[in-house]
Amino acid sequence: MKEIHRTVVTPDRIGAEMIGIPAGGDVEEDLRLESVSEGVLVSGTVSGDTQGQCSRCLEPLTGTVSVYLTELFAYPDSETDQTSDEDDVERIENEKIDLEQTVIDAVATELPLSPLCREDCPGLCPECGTRLADAEPEHGHDLIDPRWAKLADRVSDQGTQESES
Template identity: 45%
Template sequence: MTKAALDPAAPLVFDTAELGRSSGTTMHIERGVPAPDAFGLASVYAVPASSNVDLDLDLTAVSEGVLVDGEVEAVAEGECARCLAPVQDTLRVQVQELYAYEGSVTEATTDADEIMRLDGDLLDLEPAVRDALVLAMPVTPLCRPDCPGLCAECGVPWDELPDDHVHETVDPRWAGLDKLRLADSDGESK
């Protein structure tokens, strides 16, 4: 199976040709790029597609490849898991990933899934950025830590309901007696 060629115009694909292969050479990247796809679960909590992802990275040539090290920042949006209110958080994550040169010694000593590889001089940062951002997302996003959620009976957020809000529930086993009580209060004869 052949792998698809990288698109050099993709927002998270970088050309390392000017970096060279001399160990210790560093290239700094500081820019905002559009997120290629929604990072996360789009319907629950995610960095929306085409929203800005800020990169502050150092690419360093090492003997086996290119080491990417730095910080990524993006805004994630979704809904509170308790009350369904909109939630928006800024995620700042560290990214550190080694991209091995084609034919490097790492190819013989690691599994294909364990290490990222350069495609010629192109480096695809999207999987590393996606993984770092998704792992930083909360499993249960909340609008605030003490969010009371929704009323189980009417579905209205507790924050919008009065303090004395209750729903009277009648146990079906007592429903017959409740009818008698109501009939008596209406002045009907027994």
């Protein structure tokens, strides 16, 4: 058994479209490698600082993600290697274990697809784009349906004519 505690700088962004560990961000790995009959069992935690934006109001978000992972890396020519599809199990290649895809998959599944700055985030005004959390309580727009706009002009013209007479 071997324990690894290290910090790795990620070359590319890890995560979903709205939130993730940015490129150049630190990923902390606290892992345990154990030799088992069919390969090497890697288990432990992976964590990193996240950056993104709220899916409703587009405000910047920061946080951390921490994932516990367990993955078997099969020895070449082992029973697991020979009986498993290529995508079903990771493999040891040239006596090395490549954790990159395992970490990417684990972090991506842990992050929310639609992150929120707070649970009750009201989002943006659909008319003017103002952040509703910062808007006045009486924020609103008097909009006329374009299909009725001509009629509204006629009604207001008639009201003006009646008040003049």
